[in-house]
Every structure is written in structure tokens, then in C-alpha cells.
Amino acid sequence: MQQELQFDHSILKKFAVLDKKKRLAHAYLFIGPSGIGKVETAVAVAKLMNCQDGPEGMFCDTCSSCVKINTGNHPDVVVIDNGEGESIKIEQIRELLSRNRLRAFMADKKVFIIKNIENVTPDGANAFLKTLEEPAAESLLILTAAAPETILDTVKSRCHMVHFPSMSGHDLARRMRDDHGMEEENAHLFTYFAQGSLGAAKKLTEIRFVEKKNRLLDEFILTRPQEASMKSLLAKKDETKVFLNVLLSWMRDALLTKAGVRDNRLIHMDRIKDLNEFAKKYTFEELKALNESVVKMCRLLADNLNIKLPLLIIGEQLWRR
Ligand SMILES: [Zn+2]
Structure with a gap:
């Protein structure tokens, strides 16, 4: 069962129509939360463009072109997928560009797919911009990214954007509950952290996210953390990001709790008792100010700035009480 690897049929259909009308652009940017099937759709487009046998x-x-693409052996279809948080290096971009200049080996259309284009190094982006300006004929470039804000304007302005619709919170919670036997309160939590992506929600299950977020709450938010644990958390950007996300969701819930909300609009329904106790220690205004500070800190992290000092300042208000 590869449900999470499903491509988006309606987007594929749009590409089929554009192709038939000979109105395909050279570069597309697929935008949507991670795990929603952007790369799978890009690969489906590559198969569609080159299939020797398929219906219109x-x-x-099953044809040799489709099989080669599925197994990563197609000479004219290149996928750069470095995994979460890994930067895309200039050498990779250069190799891709050199293949772009070559005549296609067997394809009707060469297709280049770059996953998480937000992770391209500045050098790589520069090398790449030239190609976006002077695309080779018979080639199609598909970039993917989770959020448009993270991508250079110079890249964005040269691509056609394709937005992937995310599942509504309600639908996602229902799927997680019905198909994956998740408890109601957790289904809601996953809806928030997976941003409407079933693939992301499943990944969260795999990494035992509920335990992880509760550990972060217990060790870093509800009590003063050990200096060494703090240091090791801040040393890893991915971990820091998860921590800030949990902190942000906790502050959001604290504000709602203070406003009298007690139902499943809360993300941390599984910790409602702690939420109540936490919210009691602050006035509404204090919680609002804390929440704003956390939002600012998330922005700093997104800009790759050091958050140690602002975190310590916020921490003084969290851990003091
Ligand atoms: Zn085929």
C-alpha cells in the first residue's frame, strides 16, 4: 500500500491538457505541505510526457519509458531529492544543467525535478537562474517547495506556480482516525502538525510524534531544561524547528484555554490538565505577549539567525513560575 505516494490526479490532468494544447511552460513550481505528493505528481508528469503506450x-x-522512470534509470528524467533539510549543492545543479544541454537520449521531453528547492545554496541558485532564463527546448523543469515564502523571488518569478490543495483538518483527522486507528485527541494534534497532508501525518506516526512533543513539553517548556540538553537541541536546526512548533502550539492552546475553550479545538487535548495549570499562572495579556515573542523567534529561525538569547528571555518567563 503506497497511499501516501499517490500523485494528484487533477493536477496531472491539467498537465495533460496543457501538453495537448502545446501550452506547457518550461518551469513549474509545485507548492504545498510536505508529504502531499508533489514529487510523486512531478514524476507522474514525467511519465505522462514520455509514455510510449498509455491512453491519452x-x-x-509498464512501457520501457515508464519502467525506467519508476526505477530511476531513465537517462532523460532526473530527480534531485536530497532529503529533509539537506542543502542542494552547486555541483548537483551543474550536473543537471549539463544534462539539460544534451540532446535527449530517448525522451520526448526531458524532465528535471528538484525536490525542496528552498534548500538550494545561493551559488546553486545563481547557476540555476540562467537556465530558467534560457531553457533548452524539449525540457521541463519542476521544482517543489513547502512554502512560497522560502523561495528566492528570482526563482519564483520565472516559474509557473502550482498549488497543491491540502486536506481540510476535519478530513485529515477523520482519515487518521478511521484508516489508522488513531485516537480522536491525537487525530486533532496531527491535523495541526501535518498541515493538511496525509503523508506528513503518517510520517509523524512513524516517528512517534506524540511522545516526542510530550517530551519536549515536559523537558523544555514546563520545566527549566538542563543547559546541556538546551545546547544540543539548539545545535540541530530541524530539532529546534520542531521545538518551536510545539512551543507555538502550546502558547496558542494556552490562550484558548484562558479564553475558556475546553474542547477539541485545542491541539494538546491530551495535556488539558497541564494546559489549565499553565494558563492559570499568567494573565491573558502576558500569554499574548509570550505568544508574540515565540512567533518572532520562529521568524528568526527561518532567517537562520541565532535564537539562543531570545529563547532564554522567553524561558525566564516560562521556567520561573
Ligand atoms: Zn508508459
């Missing part, structure tokens, strides 16, 4: 508007998945 679809690929067959």
Missing part, C-alpha cells in the same frame, strides 16, 4: 492523458506504468 495518462501513462501506462
Whole structure:
């Protein structure tokens, strides 16, 4: 079962129509939360463009072109997928560009797919911009990213944007509950942290996210952390990001709790008792100010700035009480 790897049929259909009308652009940017099937859709587009056997508007998945693409052996279809948080280096971009200049080996259309273009180094981005300006004929470039804000304007302005619709919180919670036997209160939590992406929600299950977020709450938010643990947390940007996300969701819940909310609008329903106790220690105004400070800190982290000092300042208000 590869449900999470499903491509988006309606987006594929749009590409089929554009292709038929000969109105395909050279570069597209797929935007949507991680795990929603952006790369899978890009690969489906590559198969559609090159399938030797498929019905109109679809690929067959069995011809030699489809098989080569599925197994990563197609000479004219290149996927750069470095994994979460890994930067895309200039060497990779250069190799891709050199293949872009070559005549296609067997493809009707060469397709280049770069996952998480927000992770490209500045050098790589520069090398790449030239190609976006002078695209080779018969080639299609598909970039993916989780959020448009993270991508250079110079890249964005040269691509056609394709937005992937995320599942509504309600639908996602229902799927997680019905298909994956998740408890109601957790389904809601996953809806928040997976941002409407079933793939992301499943990944959160795999990494035992509920335990993880509760550990972060217990060790870093509800009590003063050990200096060494703080240091090791801040040393890893991915971990810091998860921590800030948990902190942000906790502050949001604290504000709601203070306003009298007690139902499943809360993300941390599983910790409602702690939430109540936490909210009691602050006035509404104090919680609002704390929440704003956390939002600012998230922005600093997104800009790759050091958050140690602002975190300690916020910490003084969290851990003092
Ligand atoms: Zn095929």
C-alpha cells in the first residue's frame, strides 16, 4: 500500500491538457505541505510526457519509458531529492544543467525535478537562474517547495506556480482516525502538525510524534531544561524547528484555554490538565505577549539567525513560575 505516494490526479490532468494544447511552460513550481505528493505528481508528469503506450492523458506504468522512470534509470528524467533539510549543492545543479544541454537520449521531453528547492545554496541558485532564463527546448523543469515564502523571488518569478490543495483538518483527522486507528485527541494534534497532508501525518506516526512533543513539553517548556540538553537541541536546526512548533502550539492552546475553550479545538487535548495549570499562572495579556515573542523567534529561525538569547528571555518567563 503506497497511499501516501499517490500523485494528484487533477493536477496531472491539467498537465495533460496543457501538453495537448502545446501550452506547457518550461518551469513549474509545485507548492504545498510536505508529504502531499508533489514529487510523486512531478514524476507522474514525467511519465505522462514520455509514455510510449498509455491512453491519452495518462501513462501506462509498464512501457520501457515508464519502467525506467519508476526505477530511476531513465537517462532523460532526473530527480534531485536530497532529503529533509539537506542543502542542494552547486555541483548537483551543474550536473543537471549539463544534462539539460544534451540532446535527449530517448525522451520526448526531458524532465528535471528538484525536490525542496528552498534548500538550494545561493551559488546553486545563481547557476540555476540562467537556465530558467534560457531553457533548452524539449525540457521541463519542476521544482517543489513547502512554502512560497522560502523561495528566492528570482526563482519564483520565472516559474509557473502550482498549488497543491491540502486536506481540510476535519478530513485529515477523520482519515487518521478511521484508516489508522488513531485516537480522536491525537487525530486533532496531527491535523495541526501535518498541515493538511496525509503523508506528513503518517510520517509523524512513524516517528512517534506524540511522545516526542510530550517530551519536549515536559523537558523544555514546563520545566527549566538542563543547559546541556538546551545546547544540543539548539545545535540541530530541524530539532529546534520542531521545538518551536510545539512551543507555538502550546502558547496558542494556552490562550484558548484562558479564553475558556475546553474542547477539541485545542491541539494538546491530551495535556488539558497541564494546559489549565499553565494558563492559570499568567494573565491573558502576558500569554499574548509570550505568544508574540515565540512567533518572532520562529521568524528568526527561518532567517537562520541565532535564537539562543531570545529563547532564554522567553524561558525566564516560562521556567520561573
Ligand atoms: Zn508508459
